[in-house]
Amino acid sequence: MEWGLIVPVAAITIGPISWAFTTWVRARHGYPIADKKGNTVSRIDAQTQRTIDLLSQDNDRQAGQISRLEERIAVLERIATDPAERTSREIEALRALP
Template sequence: MFTTWTRAKHGYPVENEWSGQAVKGDPAAERKIELLVNENDRLTGQIGRLEERIAVLERIATDPGQRVSREIEALRGPAN
């Protein structure tokens, strides 16, 4: 019993002593884990997008004004 408690405490899968297979968890707990994994994936993607936006803002804030003006004019295209 101590071995099972120690394994559970440290996050290792609890195994059935007779078959050596992990014991199936509670369906509600498995659903919660699935939701947490999905949320983690979503938040990881959001962090990546925010890091890209911050990099652009840092570049704009640290670049000289003339360079930013030239880039804006270049994006507008040739004057008609």
């Protein structure tokens, strides 16, 4: 076996093969992909980004709605568990407001 030919060929091919394998593993597991210069390559097209933005806005809207509903439930629970006398006082105090 002649090592004089195998060593330079192996030295030249190991780098690109390892880079290709690393890129494949990163892409498969969702990590950002970098080009040969180290710049991050975006894998999301414009339509997908728009869908993500719309879903994020909808998520924020629903989170706010859930928060308001939780506050209303807390008020209803307080009304249901408080003594009637105190509840009637608070209602009368609200009626007295201008």
